[in-house]
Amino acid sequence: MKKIKVIHFLGTLAMGGAEKLVVDYALSLDKSRFNVWIICKDSSSNTINEVILKENNIKIIFLGDIIPKKLNKIKPIKVLFKILLLNKIIKTIKPDVIHSHLSSTQMLIFTNCKKIKMFHTIHSEIKAFFNKNNLYKWSLKYLIKYKNITLITLHQRMAEEAKKLFNTKNCIVLRNGIDLNKFKTDIGIRKSKRQELGITEKDFLVGHIGRFGKTKNHKFLLKVFYELNKIQPNSKLLLIGAGPLENDINNRIQKLELENSVIQLGNRADIGELLNAMDAFVLPSLYEGFGLVVLEAQAVGVRTIVSDAVPEDAIVSKNVIKLSLEDSPKKWAKYILEAKPTTDCKEKIKKYDMKVIVKELEKIYIKNLKKEK
Numbered sequence: 001m002k003k004i005k006v007i008h009f010l011g012t013l014a015m016g017g018a019e020k021l022v023v024d025y026a027l028s029l030d031k032s033r034f035n036v037w038i039i040c041k042d043s044s045s046n047t048i049n050e051v052i053l054k055e056n057n058i059k060i061i062f063l064g065d066i067i068p069k070k071l072n073k074i075k076p077i078k079v080l081f082k083i084l085l086l087n088k089i090i091k092t093i094k095p096d097v098i099h100s101h102l103s104s105t106q107m108l109i110f111t112n113c114k115k116i117k118m119f120h121t122i123h124s125e126i127k128a129f130f131n132k133n134n135l136y137k138w139s140l141k142y143l144i145k146y147k148n149i150t151l152i153t154l155h156q157r158m159a160e161e162a163k164k165l166f167n168t169k170n171c172i173v174l175r176n177g178i179d180l181n182k183f184k185t186d187i188g189i190r191k192s193k194r195q196e197l198g199i200t201e202k203d204f205l206v207g208h209i210g211r212f213g214k215t216k217n218h219k220f221l222l223k224v225f226y227e228l229n230k231i232q233p234n235s236k237l238l239l240i241g242a243g244p245l246e247n248d249i250n251n252r253i254q255k256l257e258l259e260n261s262v263i264q265l266g267n268r269a270d271i272g273e274l275l276n277a278m279d280a281f282v283l284p285s286l287y288e289g290f291g292l293v294v295l296e297a298q299a300v301g302v303r304t305i306v307s308d309a310v311p312e313d314a315i316v317s318k319n320v321i322k323l324s325l326e327d328s329p330k331k332w333a334k335y336i337l338e339a340k341p342t343t344d345c346k347e348k349i350k351k352y353d354m355k356v357i358v359k360e361l362e363k364i365y366i367k368n369l370k371k372e373k
Contacts, residue, residue: 018123126161155313177357183299193277207278212243228333303339317342
């Protein structure tokens with residue numbers, strides 16, 4: 001049987017939720033039925049995601065690495081060169097499907113995609129990302145109107161908002177998924193990982209996983225931990241991630257005199273193990289498209305406290321606590337200490353198994369390709 005050729009197109013393979021989902025798609029699609037390429041607009045950064053894909057022989061093309069260095073300095077020429085490159089690659093591969101992610105849609109306007117079925121996954125909160133008439137919004141409207149691109153959203157509320165904003169019915173809901181083999185309660189891993197981090201069983205370890213950017217609201221997180229540390233002096237804060245606000249966060253840690261209580265690990269691949277080491281996971285985000293890491297925390301069974309920006313679809317345990325960002329840091333600290341483990345969701349979370357989600361994605365590709373014919 002002829003294999004279906006799929007290109008996933010995005011900006012980079014940085015350590016974000018959307019990028020991680022693309023990696024999981026690429027690894028999990030049935031290789032007896034699908035050939036998969038990942039094309040990135042920018043250059044390679046040797047991220048953990050890139051390493052994982054290369055180890056699994058997934059084909060990756062970085063447009064930024066192909067452009068001559070001289071052209072990289074002149075932005076209009078650089079963009080034009082990337083568009084020409086992308087068209088050349090599409091012509092060579094002859095994909096059946098192009099599935100774009102994040103703000104990669106602008107370049108697709110200028111591609112020759114006749115006889116190619118196009119999808120675009122919206123990974124971010126609709127109101128937060130499309131509140132202005134930006135290029136991302138405009139390019140998606142163009143692709144919907146002239147290239148019949150199908151939108152994929154992460155939950156029903158997002159789908160309704162997308163249909164209204166883009167005036168389209170061509171919209172599918174496909175939940176985020178996680179590898180349940182990597183995210184499960186393991187007492188042995190908890191013990192060894194805490195030893196590795198220098199955390200005793202008497203210590204109360206609060207964890208956060210996310211890019212060091214405005215959205216993840218580290219500023220508020222540090223205020224919460226400051227209050228929690230006053231109540232429970234043997235508490236520690238574990239920060240996993242990297243990003244543009246690292247220096248600002250470090251300055252705030254120093255001002256609050258929390259240097260001896262905060263552990264920073266940067267980007268890590270062993271997220272399931274680190275979640276096992278935690279006593280509580282906290283996500284006070286300003287907004288979330290879905291909140292994949294919230295699912296991961298619940299799968300492990302760690303106490304989970306999130307802001308009310310996290311969609312209900314990401315919550316499968318009755319013990320997850322949702323708080324408003326209008327609530328005081330003291331209130332957050334109190335609830336973190338009183339929260340219960342999320343070990344009650346073992347059955348409910350099975351519908352988010354990546355194997356199940358990818359089977360749904362495969363059906364979406366095949367069904368829509370038949371329609372195109």
